[in-house]
Amino acid sequence: MPKRILIVDDEQELLDVIQLILNGNGYETLTAYGGAECLNVLAQQTVDLVILDIMMPEVDGWEVLRQLKSQGKADAIPVMLLTAKAQPIDRMLGLKVFGVREYVTKPFNVNDLVEKVAQILG
Numbered sequence: 565m566p567k568r569i570l571i572v573d574d575e576q577e578l579l580d581v582i583q584l585i586l587n588g589n590g591y592e593t594l595t596a597y598g599g600a601e602c603l604n605v606l607a608q609q610t611v612d613l614v615i616l617d618i619m620m621p622e623v624d625g626w627e628v629l630r631q632l633k634s635q636g637k638a639d640a641i642p643v644m645l646l647t648a649k650a651q652p653i654d655r656m657l658g659l660k661v662f663g664v665r666e667y668v669t670k671p672f673n674v675n676d677l678v679e680k681v682a683q684i685l686g
Contacts, residue, residue: 566592567612567685572602572628573646574620582615582646582677589678599623603631611641613684616664618647618654629662642684644668646677 569591571582579595586593594609596602600623602616618625625645632638644666645658658664666680 566590568592568594568610569613569615569681570594570596570602570605570609570611571615572596572599572620572625573617574598575617585674585678586681589681591681599625599628602628606632606637606641613681614641614643615646615681616643618645618649618658626657626662629658629664633662638663644680644684646670646672 569586571579571586571593573579574597576597579597583593583595594605594611596605598620602614603623616625616628625647629638629643632641632643643664645664646668647654648670650669655667658667665684668677668680
């Protein structure tokens with residue numbers, strides 16, 4: 565059974581590209597256009613990994629992480645941040661405060677992304 569990945573971003577083209585890449589590597593994917601839709605999907609679906617953008621309107625990636633943590637889901641669902649925020653403070657927040665598994669900055673290398681997904685999912 566393929567691993568299921570939820571891809572969350574507010575750029576539809578990027579969602580489509582990442583979905584195409586991951587589907588082509590044998591993963592099942594779901595997409596969410598923004599943080600609110602992400603939280604709705606996670607309330608209804610089980611996923612093995614969330615690939616999450618930080619900078620999104622209304623509900624941003626930090627708020628999604630806060631809510632996952634407060635709901636007790638943060639330990640059960642690994643998260644990879646995929647973001648244009650390349651500042652060391654953002655990386656530290658993601659990795660140390662929220663405990664995300666990977667922090668990847670845009671633009672990203674496709675092979676690196678697939679490799680990091682494979683490492684997280686075993």
